[in-house]
Amino acid sequence: MTNIPATIRVQPGGALTGRVRVPGDKSISHRAIMLGALAEGITTVTGFLEGEDCLATIAAFRAMGVEIEGPREGLVRIHGVGVHGLMPPREPLDLGNSGTSMRLLCGLLAGQPFDSVLTGDASLRKRPMGRVAEPLRLMGATVETAEGGRPPLAIRGTRMLHGIDYRLPVASAQVKSALLLAGLYAHGYTCVTEPAPTRDHTERMLGGLGYSVERAGPQVCLHGGGHLVAADIEVPADISSAAFFLVGASIAPGSNLLLEHVGMNPTRTGIIHILREMGADISLENEREVGGEPVVDIRVRSSRLHGIHIPPGQVPLAIDEFPALFVAAAAAEGRTVLTGAEELRVKESDRIQVMADGLQALGVAATPTPDGMIIEGGAMGGGEVDSHGDHRIAMAFAMAGLHAGGTITIRNCENVATSFPGFVRIAAAAGLAVTAEGGEGA
Ligand SMILES: O=C(O)C1=C[C@@H](OP(=O)(O)O)[C@@H](O)[C@H](O)C1
Ligand SMILES: C=C(OP(=O)(O)O)C(=O)O
Numbered sequence: 001m002t003n004i005p006a007t008i009r010v011q012p013g014g015a016l017t018g019r020v021r022v023p024g025d026k027s028i029s030h031r032a033i034m035l036g037a038l039a040e041g042i043t044t045v046t047g048f049l050e051g052e053d054c055l056a057t058i059a060a061f062r063a064m065g066v067e068i069e070g071p072r073e074g075l076v077r078i079h080g081v082g083v084h085g086l087m088p089p090r091e092p093l094d095l096g097n098s099g100t101s102m103r104l105l106c107g108l109l110a111g112q113p114f115d116s117v118l119t120g121d122a123s124l125r126k127r128p129m130g131r132v133a134e135p136l137r138l139m140g141a142t143v144e145t146a147e148g149g150r151p152p153l154a155i156r157g158t159r160m161l162h163g164i165d166y167r168l169p170v171a172s173a174q175v176k177s178a179l180l181l182a183g184l185y186a187h188g189y190t191c192v193t194e195p196a197p198t199r200d201h202t203e204r205m206l207g208g209l210g211y212s213v214e215r216a217g218p219q220v221c222l223h224g225g226g227h228l229v230a231a232d233i234e235v236p237a238d239i240s241s242a243a244f245f246l247v248g249a250s251i252a253p254g255s256n257l258l259l260e261h262v263g264m265n266p267t268r269t270g271i272i273h274i275l276r277e278m279g280a281d282i283s284l285e286n287e288r289e290v291g292g293e294p295v296v297d298i299r300v301r302s303s304r305l306h307g308i309h310i311p312p313g314q315v316p317l318a319i320d321e322f323p324a325l326f327v328a329a330a331a332a333e334g335r336t337v338l339t340g341a342e343e344l345r346v347k348e349s350d351r352i353q354v355m356a357d358g359l360q361a362l363g364v365a366a367t368p369t370p371d372g373m374i375i376e377g378g379a380m381g382g383g384e385v386d387s388h389g390d391h392r393i394a395m396a397f398a399m400a401g402l403h404a405g406g407t408i409t410i411r412n413c414e415n416v417a418t419s420f421p422g423f424v425r426i427a428a429a430a431g432l433a434v435t436a437e438g439g440e441g442a
Helices: 028-037 054-063 099-110 130-140 173-183 200-206 239-251 270-277 316-329 344-345 352-359 391-402 423-428
Strands: 007-010 017-022 041-047 067-072 075-081 116-119 141-147 150-156 166-168 189-195 214-216 219-223 257-263 281-290 291-299 335-338 365-369 372-376 382-386 408-411 434-437
Touching: 007 391, 017 423, 028 041, 028 054, 028 075, 028 099, 028 173, 028 200, 028 365, 054 067, 054 099, 099 116, 099 130, 099 141, 099 150, 099 173, 116 372, 130 141, 130 173, 173 189, 173 200, 173 219, 239 257, 239 281, 239 316, 239 391, 239 423, 257 423, 270 281, 270 316, 316 335, 316 344, 316 352, 316 372, 316 391, 352 365, 352 372, 352 382, 352 391, 391 408, 391 423, 423 434
Parallel strands: 017 257, 166 189, 382 408
Antiparallel strands: 007 408, 007 434, 041 075, 067 075, 116 150, 141 150, 189 219, 214 219, 257 291, 281 291, 335 372, 365 372
């Protein structure tokens, strides 16, 4: 993990034009490594995200004896060891900044015949893990957390897991996935019911590798004891990374941008629905299916956005896009109100507070609430904001430069490399007047 502090600076003005292919989907890349490692045979992955979060997942599986070639230009070859082929790691597995790695691995490791310890960086060590540890205990797992259910996690191996029928208290794809991964090792059926739809990449990929997953409305079930067969996986561009460009092009007059080969899984499209409701000019071209996931090219042109009450049903479908959406709201005419998004407070940073602080520093009337934010759109000045080491906050404020009246300086941007290596170069090529100092991260 790079610890070099990086500053991103954006001069006001400019427009986004041309064609951009953002890097591969982070959620799918993690799962490709995990499920490829558990499959029988060699899984070839293309379009893999070479971001630090996914590299942490690769390192964890290498530490458990899995041979993984690459990544090189998005190509990874995983020599699967089968569901029962992982080896005990000699040291704690350090998952850096990645909540997805930690939560999914916690489920997967609960059913191994060996012990393991999971840790991470200062941000990850503040994030709640009780949400996975508690249901895993109901399955017979032993997972110890530090105070308040935080990492590090000490997992005692067992071959005695049993399936449960679990209703998720929060809409979380990470918890759902952790339980399904534990369910591969459990006796009987493991069923998870979600309060609202969340990303279903785990279910899709399990199916693609030959594991039977049954869905009925909000419930998904699998039976333990099966096996996975290697297959090629093509990872589409990450809609959560495309989101910064969707917002940037919408708010910068004169923009006309094509975002290529973007994953359009219906559990991830909240950003499109919300921006369109705000008046964005977004069209989907060349819709197709690649490796079991819908993919499109997205054309976005600048438009006059207006404030809205964000439909609560869209929140889980856009959960990582709110930093960018808050910038869209700040550039829109009128008031935008978000509710039902308290989950934002337990991401890489408290994304409600940190975004409100940054927007206020730029002169925007942004009022944080326990579960959302109220933003009065309008003019925005320049100024200095702190991303608190949160990749999505850094990239959201970079796009704010397209609307601001002065230079925006963003501190602590080194973690941009967790999800979007090359962000500054790609954004500059599209027309953002952006520079980075002091770190490879950005
Ligand atoms: O399963 C996943 O890949 C993810 C699920 C979401 O987290 P939650 O499950 O905590 O909502 C999301 O915020 C995260 O970036 C990736
Ligand atoms: C919340 C995020 O990721 P994770 O939970 O994997 O750290 C994110 O990428 O916005």
